[in-house]
Structure formats: C-alpha cells, structure tokens
Amino acid sequence: MKHSNNNLTAALAIGIGMLATGTPANASAAVDGKAVFDKNCSVCHSVAPPPKTAPPILPISARYHQRFSSRAEGIKYMADFIKAPSKEKVLADPQAITRFGLMPPIPLTAAELNAVAVWVWDQNTGGNWGPGSGQGRGAGQGNCN
Numbered sequence: 213m214k215h216s217n218n219n220l221t222a223a224l225a226i227g228i229g230m231l232a233t234g235t236p237a238n239a240s241a242a243v244d245g246k247a248v249f250d251k252n253c254s255v256c257h258s259v260a261p262p263p264k265t266a267p268p269i270l271p272i273s274a275r276y277h278q279r280f281s282s283r284a285e286g287i288k289y290m291a292d293f294i295k296a297p298s299k300e301k302v303l304a305d306p307q308a309i310t311r312f313g314l315m316p317p318i319p320l321t322a323a324e325l326n327a328v329a330v331w332v333w334d335q336n337t338g339g340n341w342g343p344g345s346g347q348g349r350g351a352g353q354g355n356c357n
C-alpha cells in the first residue's frame with residue numbers, strides 16, 4: 213500500500229498557481245479580477261496615489277514584482293494574504309500598518325482570490341512604479357527577519 217496523500221496538498225497549491233499563470237486578464241470564462249477589485253478592494257485601495265485608507269495598488273504591485281521572481285509564487289502569496297492578512301505576512305510596506313492598520317481578511321472564493329491577485333500583479337507591467345532592473349535599490353529594507 214502506498215500513501216501518497218501528502219502530494220495532494222502540494223499538487224493543489226501548484227494547481228492554483230498554474231491557474232494564475234494560465235489565465236489572461238480578460239479570459240471571459242474566468243472571474244474578472246478587475247470586477248472583484250472594484251467590488252471588494254477599491255473602497256480602501258486606490259490604484260495610483262493618492263491613497264484612500266490603504267496603500268495604492270501600483271506601488272504594492274511593484275513591490276511584489278521586486279520580491280518574487282516567479283509570477284505564480286507572487287500571486288499565490290498575495291492571494292493568501294488577502295484571505296488572511298497578518299503582520300508577519302506583510303511585505304509590500306511594513307509602515308502601512310502603522311499608518312492604515314492591518315487589512316481585514318476579505319471573504320472571497322478561491323477563484324476570486326486568484327483573479328484579483330492576478331489583476332493586482334499585472335498592474336505593474338506598465339513599469340512606471342517598477343523597480344526597473346529588479347534588485348539593487350533595496351538598501352534599508354529587509355531587517356525584519
């Protein structure tokens with residue numbers, strides 16, 4: 213008898229990531245990430261500065277691109293944060309908690325979570341908030357490990 217159930221959880225997690233990478237932002241059959249954002253997030257998050265009651269999406273997205281070289285990883289991490297934010301998970305802007313407080317958990321389906329995380333991730337592709345060449349501008353960050 214083989215017990216390979218451990219692999220199931222991992223496979224599911226990877227599956228969620230693959231959904232993310234395999235779904236163009238406007239696939240009509242999929243959940244529309246922008247619509248999820250407008251409905252559930254835009255009350256607190258503006259897309260570009262000035263902020264409402266949370267950091268704007270563009271700088272958050274840029275920071276995620278800085279931190280994750282893998283799109284699937286970044287999206288997975290973000291979806292998990294949206295579902296259950298915690299101080300330990302914050303990586304976009306630790307100062308934001310002091311300024312705005314911790315984000316409340318947003319109750320969404322797995323598909324909505326994924327779609328909205330994909331949408332947020334993709335906001336950075338214009339590059340105006342991007343870090344450009346990636347690493348190298350991080351002085352002063354990362355002392356919270």
Ligand code: HEC
Binds near residue numbers: 257266293297316318
């Ligand atoms: C009630 C207000 C509120 C709502 C609604 C809200 N957020 Fe936030 N969000 C915040 C605040 C405040 C922060 C900054 C503090 C923190 O990171 O918890 C934040 C931070 C974030 C971050 C940065 C996490 C990190 O790693 O630092 C992401 C990504 C994010 N929000 C996405 C979303 C998405 C997507 C939605 C909608 C599904 C959403 N938020 C809805 C208030 C909100």
